[in-house]
Amino acid sequence: MKALLEKYHAPAAVALVLAFIIVLVSALLFTWGMIRTTQTEIEARQTQFEALKRRAALPAKAANHLQNVDPYFSDGPFALVANELQQRVVGLIEQAGGTLVSVGVDPQVTGEDESSRKAVVQATAEMTNDGLQEVLYQLESQAPFVFVDNLIITRAATRGSGDSEEPTSPRLSVDLRASGYFRKAASQ
Secondary structure, three states: OHHHHHHOHHHHHHHHHHHHHHHHHHHHHHHHHHHHHHHHHHHHHHHHHHHHHHHHHOOOOOHHHHHHOOOOEOOOOHHHHHHHHHHHHHHHHHHOOOEEEEEEEOOOOOOOOHHHHEEEEEEEEEEEHHHHHHHHHHHHHOOOOOEEEEEEEEEOOOOOOOOOOOOOOOEEEEEEEEEEEEOOOOOO
8 A cells, every 4th residue: 555655646746736836827817817907997097087187177167157048049040040059069079179070950840849949960070088078068068058869989990000109099980969949939
């Protein structure tokens, strides 16, 4: 029996060392994965913090300004209201550094209900994530009120510059449908 134990003593020691090495490598890989995950989370938090710092740097609006807000576009005909809404959407996209691909106005709905007082603009543009945040914030926080009815965002195809090591916000293809209401002109 003693000879049998001595015969398997060396292979058992080698197996034990290999098992220890496998456990050690697994622990190192797990730790490395946890470190990478933590680094990614820290980068995401830093990006959020930078966005909050930029937003805090925006000028604060006076509280009394909000009391006299007219939520509607002008009393003019549909064409003027739709043009005003279109110019506002296009202007905000261009101010945010976006590239306008297309813009259009839906035709007016006829009738006497709420939908006949609604102007709708559809715009497609390419912009960065920060630019999109700025456009949406400006659209929905200023008077007259503009509502984002539909928003489709896809990552735009990158145009190869590949060697830049500076982190940049990816380009987004944005399909935006925004609407605003206007007062009907008084019947004559």
